[in-house]
Amino acid sequence: MSESAPRSATAPASPGPSSAPESIPVPAAEERVAAQRGVDLARWWDRVGILVVLVALVALMVLIAPNFASVSNLLNIARSISINAILAAGLTLVILTAGIDLSVGSILAVSGVVSVLAAVGGLPAWVAIVLGVVAGCLAGLVNGILTAYLGLAAFIVTLGTMTALRGLAYTMTDGQPIVSNTLNFRDIGNGYVAGIPAPVVVMIVVYLVIWFLLERTRYGKQVYAVGGNAEAARLAGINVRRVTTSVYVIAGACAGLAGIIFAARVVSAQPTAGTGYELDAIAAVVLGGTSLAGGRGRLYGTLIGSIILGVLSTGLILMNVQFFTQLLIKGGVIILAVAIDGLKQRPLRRQRVRAAGAVT
Amino acid sequence: MTQDIPLLRLEGVTKRYGATTALDGVHFDLRAGEVHALMGENGAGKSTLMKILAGNVQRDAGRILLDGAPVEIESPKDATALGIAIIHQELNTVPAMTVAENLALGREPRTRWGSLDRRALLREAREKLDRIGADIDPRRELGSLSVGMQQMVEIARAVSEDARVLVLDEPTAALSRGESLQLYRLVREMRAAGVGLVYISHRMEEVWELADRITVFRDGGYVGTRERTEINPSDVVRMMVGRSFDDLYAHAPRQPGDVVLDVQGLTDGELVGPVDFQVRAGEVVAMAGLIGAGRTETCRLLFGADHVHGGSVRVRGREVRARSPQQAIAAGLAMVPEDRKAQALFLDHTVEDNIAVSSLQEHSRAQVLRRDSVRTAVKRHMRQLRIRESAIGLPARALSGGNQQKVVLARWLMREADVLVLDEPTRGVDIGARREIYELIEELTAAGKAVLVVSSDLPEAIGISDRLLVMRAGRIVAELDSHTTTEEDVMSHATGTATSPSGAHHV
Numbered sequence: 001m002s003e004s005a006p007r008s009a010t011a012p013a014s015p016g017p018s019s020a021p022e023s024i025p026v027p028a029a030e031e032r033v034a035a036q037r038g039v040d041l042a043r044w045w046d047r048v049g050i051l052v053v054l055v056a057l058v059a060l061m062v063l064i065a066p067n068f069a070s071v072s073n074l075l076n077i078a079r080s081i082s083i084n085a086i087l088a089a090g091l092t093l094v095i096l097t098a099g100i101d102l103s104v105g106s107i108l109a110v111s112g113v114v115s116v117l118a119a120v121g122g123l124p125a126w127v128a129i130v131l132g133v134v135a136g137c138l139a140g141l142v143n144g145i146l147t148a149y150l151g152l153a154a155f156i157v158t159l160g161t162m163t164a165l166r167g168l169a170y171t172m173t174d175g176q177p178i179v180s181n182t183l184n185f186r187d188i189g190n191g192y193v194a195g196i197p198a199p200v201v202v203m204i205v206v207y208l209v210i211w212f213l214l215e216r217t218r219y220g221k222q223v224y225a226v227g228g229n230a231e232a233a234r235l236a237g238i239n240v241r242r243v244t245t246s247v248y249v250i251a252g253a254c255a256g257l258a259g260i261i262f263a264a265r266v267v268s269a270q271p272t273a274g275t276g277y278e279l280d281a282i283a284a285v286v287l288g289g290t291s292l293a294g295g296r297g298r299l300y301g302t303l304i305g306s307i308i309l310g311v312l313s314t315g316l317i318l319m320n321v322q323f324f325t326q327l328l329i330k331g332g333v334i335i336l337a338v339a340i341d342g343l344k345q346r347p348l349r350r351q352r353v354r355a356a357g358a359v360t
Numbered sequence: 361m362t363q364d365i366p367l368l369r370l371e372g373v374t375k376r377y378g379a380t381t382a383l384d385g386v387h388f389d390l391r392a393g394e395v396h397a398l399m400g401e402n403g404a405g406k407s408t409l410m411k412i413l414a415g416n417v418q419r420d421a422g423r424i425l426l427d428g429a430p431v432e433i434e435s436p437k438d439a440t441a442l443g444i445a446i447i448h449q450e451l452n453t454v455p456a457m458t459v460a461e462n463l464a465l466g467r468e469p470r471t472r473w474g475s476l477d478r479r480a481l482l483r484e485a486r487e488k489l490d491r492i493g494a495d496i497d498p499r500r501e502l503g504s505l506s507v508g509m510q511q512m513v514e515i516a517r518a519v520s521e522d523a524r525v526l527v528l529d530e531p532t533a534a535l536s537r538g539e540s541l542q543l544y545r546l547v548r549e550m551r552a553a554g555v556g557l558v559y560i561s562h563r564m565e566e567v568w569e570l571a572d573r574i575t576v577f578r579d580g581g582y583v584g585t586r587e588r589t590e591i592n593p594s595d596v597v598r599m600m601v602g603r604s605f606d607d608l609y610a611h612a613p614r615q616p617g618d619v620v621l622d623v624q625g626l627t628d629g630e631l632v633g634p635v636d637f638q639v640r641a642g643e644v645v646a647m648a649g650l651i652g653a654g655r656t657e658t659c660r661l662l663f664g665a666d667h668v669h670g671g672s673v674r675v676r677g678r679e680v681r682a683r684s685p686q687q688a689i690a691a692g693l694a695m696v697p698e699d700r701k702a703q704a705l706f707l708d709h710t711v712e713d714n715i716a717v718s719s720l721q722e723h724s725r726a727q728v729l730r731r732d733s734v735r736t737a738v739k740r741h742m743r744q745l746r747i748r749e750s751a752i753g754l755p756a757r758a759l760s761g762g763n764q765q766k767v768v769l770a771r772w773l774m775r776e777a778d779v780l781v782l783d784e785p786t787r788g789v790d791i792g793a794r795r796e797i798y799e800l801i802e803e804l805t806a807a808g809k810a811v812l813v814v815s816s817d818l819p820e821a822i823g824i825s826d827r828l829l830v831m832r833a834g835r836i837v838a839e840l841d842s843h844t845t846t847e848e849d850v851m852s853h854a855t856g857t858a859t860s861p862s863g864a865h866h867v
Contacts (some may be wrong), residue, residue, distance in 0.1 A: 217727050218720040225717055226707035235703055236664055236718045236771065237689035296708050 018035060022103055050289050050304050065318040073314070075197060081310030082199035083108075083258045085303060087281035088288075089203075089210050091253025092302045093247040095285050096214075097227040098294025099154040101248060103143060104129040104255040104281060106165035108274030111136045111259030113172045116269035132263075133256040139254020144245030162278070169271040179268040189264025199261045206254060211299050223247060227294030283334045284309055308333075315345055365428040365558040367392040368444075368525050373422035375408050382408040384856055385422065386582040390525060390556040395547060397559045397571035397588075401600055401818070401851075405580040406560050410527055414446045414560075415439040426525075444525040445518030453505030453514060460485035462502050463517050483741040488520040489513075492546055508539030509736060515546060526550065530652070532566060544570060562650040564593045564857040576600055584668055593857045594848065601818065601847040609823025611802055615642035616826065620810035621693075621779045622674040623662055629669030632657045632834040639810040644801060646825035646842065647814045649854050654834035655700050655814045659781045663695040664688040675779060689718060694777030696768050698784050699813075700761075704768045707757040711747070712738050714756050715770045741770040744803075746796060762793025769800060770794065783814045818847045830854050 061068045087104050094101045115132030119125065139161065146157040191198040214220035225233040226243045234240045255274075262273050288305030290297025312333060316326045364833035366389040375383040389398050399408050411417040412424075414838045423430050423614040426442055433439050433600040439446070453462045460481050469480035473609075494512040502510060511531060518526055528547070532540045547557060547570055561567055567574065568588065576599040577712040583599045619638045627633025639645045647655045660666045662673050664684045673680045674690075680691040688695075697703035706714055715738045716723070723734045734754075742749055745766040756764055765785060772780060773807040782801075786794045799812055801824060821828060822842050830838040830853040838853040 071852075216729055218724045218729055219727060221713060221717065221720055221729070223710060224713070225706055228709050229702075232704050232706060233717075235663075235685050235695060235697055237686045238717070239684075239686055288412065295706065 008319045010329060024154070026165060050301050050308075052286070054308050054311070056305050057308060057315070061311060061315040061318070065315065068315065068318060075200070076103035077100055077307075077310050077314050078200045078203075079197040080314065081306050082197070082203040083261055084277065084280050084309065085203050085306035086206050086254050086258045086261070087277055088284035088302045088306050089206050089299065090251035091278075091281045092285050092288070092297065092347055093210065093214070093292050094154075094251045094297055095227075095292060096223050096297055097244055097247050098292075099147060099247065100158060100282070100292070100322070101140075101143060101243065101251045102135070102155065102158040103139065103162040103165055103246075104251060104258075105274035105277035106162045107136050107139045107170065107252050108259035108262060108277060109169040109271055110139060110165050111256035112173070112263035112273050113169050113259075113269040113271065115185065115260045116178055116183065116263050117172065119184050120178065120180050129185055129260055132260045133253055136252040136254070136256020136259065137249050140249040140253070141245065143252065145249035147248065148241040148244035166271075169273075173269055173271045175271060177268045177270050181267055183264065183267045185260065186264045186267050189261050189266075199265070202257060202261060206257065207299065207303055210250070214299055218247075219243075224295055227296075229295070280309060283330075287334065297357075298312075366390060366425075367427065367589065369423075369425040369428075370409070371423045371425070373409070373412065373419050373424070375405075375412065375417065376420050382580050383412075383419075383766065386577060387585075388582075389585075390558060392524070392556050393551055393554045394572040395551055395557045395559050395570045397567045397574045398576035398577065399561070399567065399574060399596060399600060400583075401816070404577040406577060407529070408580075409577070410446060410529055410558075410560065411440065413444055413525070413527055416430075424803075426844055440521060442525075442526070443521075443523050445521060445523035446527045446529065447511060447514050447518065447531060448529055453502055453510060454771055455501070455510075457502060458498065459489075459500055459502055459505070459513055460494055462513055463488050463498070463520065465517075488516045492516050492519055492549075502606075506539070508535040508543070511535070511539075511543070517669050519550070523555065525556050525558070527560070529560045530562065531559075532561070532563065536826045540566070562652075562855055564596070564852075564855040565594075593855075594852065597848050597851045597855070597857070601851055609798060609820065611798070611824065612806075614642050614644070614805055614826055616643035616658070617808060618676075620676055620703060621662075621812065622672075622677075623674045624674075626658065626671035626673065627663055627669050628661055628666060632661060633669075634671055635831075635834075635836055637829055637836060637839075639753065639812050641808045641810055642805045643827070644805055644811045644813060644825045645695035645827045645829060646821040647812065647829050647831060648711075648816075648818065648821045649831035651816065653831040655831050655853065656783055657834070658831070659695060659783050659812070659814060660687075660697075663693055663781060665695070689775065689777070692778035694718075694764070694772035694775060694779065694782065695781040696772065696783060696785055698787075700764055700768055704771075705756045708755050710753050711742070711759070711767055712752045714767050715741060715774055716732075718771050719774045737774055738770075741773045744773065745770050745800065760793075761790040765789055765797065766793065776866070777809070778813070779810045781812045781814075784816065785813065786815070786817065788821060822847065822850065832856055 067073060087108070091101055091104060111132040114135040115128045118128035118131045123131070143154070143158055143161055146152050147154045188198050188202065193201045214223065222233070222238050222243045225236065225238055226240050230240055259273065263269055266273075284305035285297070285302050286292060286304070286305070287308055288297065288301030290301060309330065312330060313326065316329060321329070362552065368388075368390040370386065372385040372387065373383055374381070374385050386405065386409065388398070398406050398409070404790040408417070412419050413433065415436045415438050424433065425431065431442060431443070433442065454465070463485045464481055469477040469484065471477045482498055489496055489498060489512075491556050492512065493513055494509070494516060496505065496509055496512060502513060507515070515526075531543055535543060544566070547559070551557060559567065559570060571588050573585055573587055574591070574596060575585040576596060578600060586595070618641055620641045621639040623638070624636050625634040635658055637645070647658070657666065661668055664680075664687055668683065674691060675691045675694065677778065678691065680693065681687055685695070701707065706717070712735065716734050719737065720729065720734075723730050723737065738752065739749060742752065747763055747766050747770065751759065751763070756767060759767065769785075785797055789797065801813070804811055813821065813825060822845060825842040828840040828842050828845060829836050830840065830848060830850055832854055837856075840849060840853070
């Protein structure tokens, strides 16, 4: 810009070290083009990017381990990812509102314990299952109320409930697993429906329901709105607190279901169940392209994110990669996914800087 | 006096932001031991000038001279080193730290072990506060003090840093009467001590009480500098306004009908109110006033966006329990907020979602969206507002400012609100979209809607409205007929210099 020329004409008498100007305003048109390019890239990645990664990964696996593509192996992978995928489905709603839920792993344990205790106590299977889901909802309700109505940071609230609910699971079981080989709802973890593992069927149903909620109902639009701009959502007439609370309840319900499946798979109540699962679930959501800043993301991305993590784990096992190395690789993939999310946001951030620097 | 070299001198200083020129070759000079008031309407360029002096932004052209020698102010650190201190409207302190710690910020005394010397810290703080005669306990947490006392602490810091040029930006905006008097005394003392003070204020009374000279900016340009003794307040107002109307605001005569919006005694218990006013069907009422007069706050209150302390809001005679925007909207109110990007738009979401967000209930059955119905309605309102239809799937971010504003307006057209509250609806909007927004207001009033517009653009406020409410210090101080009033009239009420009894009740 030519207007900087006269500045050098004056004799600089500045005693401090000369620093660069903080923000040089960029001509509006240029900025808009850059922003538009960023938007296009983000939309392209949202649509197909994650799918490309999955296809490439599967192709790689088939090349390296020919037995990878067998039907039984694929069904195994599907079953192994179902618990994480169900957790991640609920978590997607939370993250879409710019929240976070670290307690889903602990909710999983509590719900499993509740259902097993109910079944062992003689209640019918469906009642035991419902009680487990209700327990998950109640835990989510606590998270939601503390976050939405008391205005506490979701990270801290759910860090607290993560610990407290783990304690509750231990308390309810006296710290010991409760094994019941005759568990009446064991089929939900081990059975098959038309040749498909039951947990996979549950997972599919969960995804269909939440997809419908997000894409086809008023509620779904409100979830996106709250995450996109909470203040604008409030001024547009959305009950932001209620929507915020509800996403934690749904995440709790999903964690409850996951806990029941977990308990059924191991035909016991394990107070240690689901430890660390919240991180895998968050990884799946972020890998699926949902922004931790809220308002942007798709449920189907979360499903693909879960599948990628599952394929990666199974593939690494098939390749006889050491467990320690597996962790290194999984961690790298997660960081890569977050880095891509950051790249997507860069043009937006720059625009924000410009807006902040402008003056009437 | 005039043959002296001024303490600070600005020559032909220009600042551009993209295509906007915030300052256009302005002049300003400041003598040691004077209070020089800088006046102008909102957007006149005062704050830009201040940012240049503070080292927060860099000028694009012109010279700054201190004691006759050209200087560069490239960072706030440079400004401090040159002896220039700025007391901002938003205070530049750390509320969670004590007064003493704030006073020593960046130059804390150390013991010989290198740890913080608490005793020296307190002693120095007491000395600094004593120098300006402020009776404040340096051990108190800064955030627990009133805004006025916090300001005193900032001034104490500036004085302790041996500031030779002190810029005060609307220093009394948040002060009580007593605190203001204390500030005046301090200003006079500093003047007597040879400090040059730049005093930015909208309040004519205090400018008249303190200033030796007055410089006026308008639309980023330099209008003139006068000795205070040579002029009177209405001269200053004329210098500040000094524009003529054009037919940008031309509108057909309106026939206001029944009262639609009735506000009585509305207050937030702090800055705003009690405020009473009414808006009729087919009528446009504008709210004028200076920044901080409480216009935006009043709008937010009646829309339920902030906590209402008392008073009532009625729409078509029915009381609105407007404790939340949700309830206000249900009662037929709509608000286009001041900052559309932060408060109205979902920048990453599509234009369709942005427009439909407040009308989803009307377009769903048992919570399930009727997507065709949504799309048809959205398209209809896009056509009405002349937003190109191909934009329907674009993120709001990709639109120009004018089109973004039209998206927000379309949201409320789709909601079929009865009362539209438009807070600075044309800010940052180009002239074409501006005209379209005025035409939309025309259509709305023709359809019997009540429109309340907040505008800092005086010609606009007068030009598009039927009646004008002037706010000052949280109250409505005058109600003027837009067809007969003048900008000078409005400004004199807004700044509190009105002498004519034209419907004004002072507080």
